[in-house]
Amino acid sequence: xxxxxxxxxxxxxxxxxxxxxxxxxxxxxxxxxxxxxxxxxxxxxxxxxxxxxxxxxxxxxxxxxxxxxxxxxxxxxxxxxxxxxxxxxxxxxxxxxxxxxxxxxxxxxxxxxxxxxxxxxxxxxxxxxxxxxxxxxxxxxxxxxxxxxxxxxxxxxxxxxxxxxxxxxxxxxxxxxxxxxxxxxxxxxxxxxxxxxxxxxxxxxxxxxxxxxxxxxxxxxxxxxxxxxxxxxxxxxxxxxxxxxxxxxxxxxxxxxxxxxxxxxxxxxxxxxxxxxxxxxxxxxxxxxxxxxxxxxxxxxxxx
Numbered sequence: 001x002x003x004x005x006x007x008x009x010x011x012x013x014x015x016x017x018x019x020x021x022x023x024x025x026x027x028x029x030x031x032x033x034x035x036x037x038x039x040x041x042x043x044x045x046x047x048x049x050x051x052x053x054x055x056x057x058x059x060x061x062x063x064x065x066x067x068x069x070x071x072x073x074x075x076x077x078x079x080x081x082x083x084x085x086x087x088x089x090x091x092x093x094x095x096x097x098x099x100x101x102x103x104x105x106x107x108x109x110x111x112x113x114x115x116x117x118x119x120x121x122x123x124x125x126x127x128x129x130x131x132x133x134x135x136x137x138x139x140x141x142x143x144x145x146x147x148x149x150x151x152x153x154x155x156x157x158x159x160x161x162x163x164x165x166x167x168x169x170x171x172x173x174x175x176x177x178x179x180x181x182x183x184x185x186x187x188x189x190x191x192x193x194x195x196x197x198x199x200x201x202x203x204x205x206x207x208x209x210x211x212x213x214x215x216x217x218x219x220x221x222x223x224x225x226x227x228x229x230x231x232x233x234x235x236x237x238x239x240x241x242x243x244x245x246x247x248x249x250x251x252x253x254x255x256x257x258x259x260x261x262x263x264x265x266x267x268x269x270x271x272x273x274x275x276x277x278x279x280x281x282x283x284x285x286x287x288x289x290x291x292x293x294x295x296x297x298x299x300x301x302x303x304x
Contacts, residue, residue, distance in 0.1 A: 010132045015052045018082045018130035021139045022047055028143065038102060039146050042085040042125065068093030082130040090186050091124040095195040101186035105278050107149060109166050114145040122245040123189060153179050170277030185275060192267050201264045202248070207256040209236045210302070215253035218302045226286060226298040229265040232257040236302040241284035243268070269297045
């Protein structure tokens with residue numbers, strides 16, 4: 001399938017469509033005005049006016065503000081243009097929260113009800129990939145849905161009207177307005193400084209206490225116990241703990257919980273309780289319902 005010349009043409013078409021989508025998004029921004037159109041595609045400030053441009057256009061250069069990665073070595077990395085990350089307002093590349101914001105989870109649920117399935121969703125960005133078969137008609141559908149989202153947000157349309165399928169599973173939001181929902185979620189993220197908290201937990205001191213194979217053996221022999229998140233500090237996990245986003249393992253079996261990780265899990269439990277339907281997904285966290293609308297969270301740990 002990928003053999004030239006057919007395979008080469010298919011790949012070039014994918015890159016071309018990805019560039020056309022980026023140019024279309026910038027055209028919409030120019031028509032609305034910089035302050036009235038929020039959605040941007042993460043990437044270099046300058047794009048080729050037509051065609052696919054040059055490879056060098058996508059190299060991440062040291063200290064360019066658009067990527068936020070700082071002092072990179074020359075030629076260290078480049079962005080694949082078919083991998084498009086759409087950024088929503090509320091959080092900049094330095095980790096600073098704005099007064100108002102639109103969490104990406106709301107946008108992707110909106111897109112889902114318009115027939116657009118997103119690859120991955122972060123706090124204030126979502127990821128789509130221009131693989132073979134993604135045509136102008138398909139990405140135009142998403143662009144139209146984003147414009148409709150803006151219109152519904154500006155009018156603060158009720159959720160039951162614009163997201164009926166979602167409201168069937170999460171009736172709490174039926175009478176909420178779209179703008180109100182976005183702001184409440186944003187306020188929760190901002191109050192807990194989630195960007196900083198997420199970064200710090202991955203940079204925190206990881207303490208291996210036993211080999212992963214030994215911790216797995218404890219689980220296989222049922223020498224484990226479920227521990228509530230408030231009691232986790234200092235305990236040894238027997239499970240792989242992976243928060244999503246970002247979908248990167250945080251602890252592997254045999255490592256100890258520290259205070260920073262416990263604080264993040266406490267935030268996640270409060271968030272899940274206040275915003276059903278937008279739960280933070282953490283692989284390895286066990287959820288138990290203790291009463292209607294009340295849940296407790298545990299992690300399987302090695303017995304002391």
